[in-house]
Amino acid sequence: MTVGPVLGIETSCDETAAAVVQDRAVLSNVVASQVDLHAKYGGVVPELAARRHAERIVPVVEEALERAGLRVCDLGGVAVTCGPGLVGALAVGVAYAKALSFAARLPLVGVNHLEGHLYAAFLAHGQAPYPALALIVSGAHTDLVWMPEEGRYELLGRTRDDAAGEAFDKVARALGLGYPGGPEIDRLSREGNPEAVPLPVPLETEPGYDFSFSGLKTAVVLALRRDPPPRPADVAASFQRAAVEHLVSRTLRAARDRAPRALILTGGVAANRLLRARLRQAAGELGVPLLVPPPELCTDNAAMIAYAGARRLARGFRSSWTLDAHPNLGLSDT
Ligand code: KG4
Ligand code: ZN
Numbered sequence: 001m002t003v004g005p006v007l008g009i010e011t012s013c014d015e016t017a018a019a020v021v022q023d024r025a026v027l028s029n030v031v032a033s034q035v036d037l038h039a040k041y042g043g044v045v046p047e048l049a050a051r052r053h054a055e056r057i058v059p060v061v062e063e064a065l066e067r068a069g070l071r072v073c074d075l076g077g078v079a080v081t082c083g084p085g086l087v088g089a090l091a092v093g094v095a096y097a098k099a100l101s102f103a104a105r106l107p108l109v110g111v112n113h114l115e116g117h118l119y120a121a122f123l124a125h126g127q128a129p130y131p132a133l134a135l136i137v138s139g140a141h142t143d144l145v146w147m148p149e150e151g152r153y154e155l156l157g158r159t160r161d162d163a164a165g166e167a168f169d170k171v172a173r174a175l176g177l178g179y180p181g182g183p184e185i186d187r188l189s190r191e192g193n194p195e196a197v198p199l200p201v202p203l204e205t206e207p208g209y210d211f212s213f214s215g216l217k218t219a220v221v222l223a224l225r226r227d228p229p230p231r232p233a234d235v236a237a238s239f240q241r242a243a244v245e246h247l248v249s250r251t252l253r254a255a256r257d258r259a260p261r262a263l264i265l266t267g268g269v270a271a272n273r274l275l276r277a278r279l280r281q282a283a284g285e286l287g288v289p290l291l292v293p294p295p296e297l298c299t300d301n302a303a304m305i306a307y308a309g310a311r312r313l314a315r316g317f318r319s320s321w322t323l324d325a326h327p328n329l330g331l332s333d334t
Helices: 034-037 045-067 087-104 113-125 164-174 181-189 214-224 233-256 273-286 303-314
Strands: 006-010 014-024 025-033 078-083 106-113 131-139 142-147 154-158 262-266
Touching: 006 087, 006 303, 014 045, 025 045, 025 106, 025 273, 034 078, 045 087, 078 087, 078 113, 078 303, 087 106, 106 113, 106 262, 106 303, 113 131, 113 142, 113 262, 113 303, 131 233, 142 233, 154 233, 164 181, 164 214, 181 214, 181 233, 181 262, 233 273, 262 273
Parallel strands: 006 078, 078 106, 131 262
Antiparallel strands: 006 014, 014 025, 131 142, 142 154
């Protein structure tokens, strides 16, 4: 069943985003970043984020419709991120989407943000062959997920402390780089020697599929206190090497144990060049395809929400007017 163009709305963190997607064509994809607002605090301030979403949501949606060349009455549905994320930020998008779909008599569908990240990969590549193994790496999550079929999720491993993106952001802050730190570390690493600063690959000798980044972050902070201090580019490259090695080795372990037919890499940290290259190499060794979105669809956007919502609508799923923001929503809850 095809549902026509779907408007996606994403306000779970610090991007006010709206997009229109029809089948796998992205008709528009507008992302209004709040980076300028939060940069001086070195991280997202929830109250400020929610207020800025409330200011920006109407013009951002209007722009998405205009760029798509459509009016509200041309839409086949409205999809909105309903969790996980910052509750006040999520509530702005959910309230707006409910009001719009109620007034325009359009079907409404709540989308799990993490499922949205997975659908960014399907938007770019089409559906995965199943079973698939997905690594979702963002500012708030580091999850290794087993997908026996579309829409079914089993969490195999997760971070015990910081998320991967959080670790990139904290190390960048220790190096005096800008926020968000992931892209800065990615850039600076090009000029550094990844072997120059010895840093431990986390949980290297531990069984299982969990992740941990806090020990690695502490090792970076201690390395920076050495006299003379190491070159920032060498620290960035060495940290990135250890973090990526950790992510790839845990994913490979799960892949060897479970024999998936595809690997999926998604979430903001999936924009990282070294991680993309190393996981592509690993997928090649396993003889399975790697589905990874282009970098602009790795970080938060509403095209992925629209597409995930469209697939749910096509399966007959509808949210009711009681749809609410769920800050701790898990992938299997939806
Ligand atoms: O998925 P996302 O946009 O938002 C959340 O759902 O959290 O992920 C944001 C995270 C930030 O921590 C940011 O530093 C990281 O993704 N990130 C990167 C890169 N681009 C963004 N980390 C490493 N390398 C990158 N190129
Ligand atoms: Zn995200």
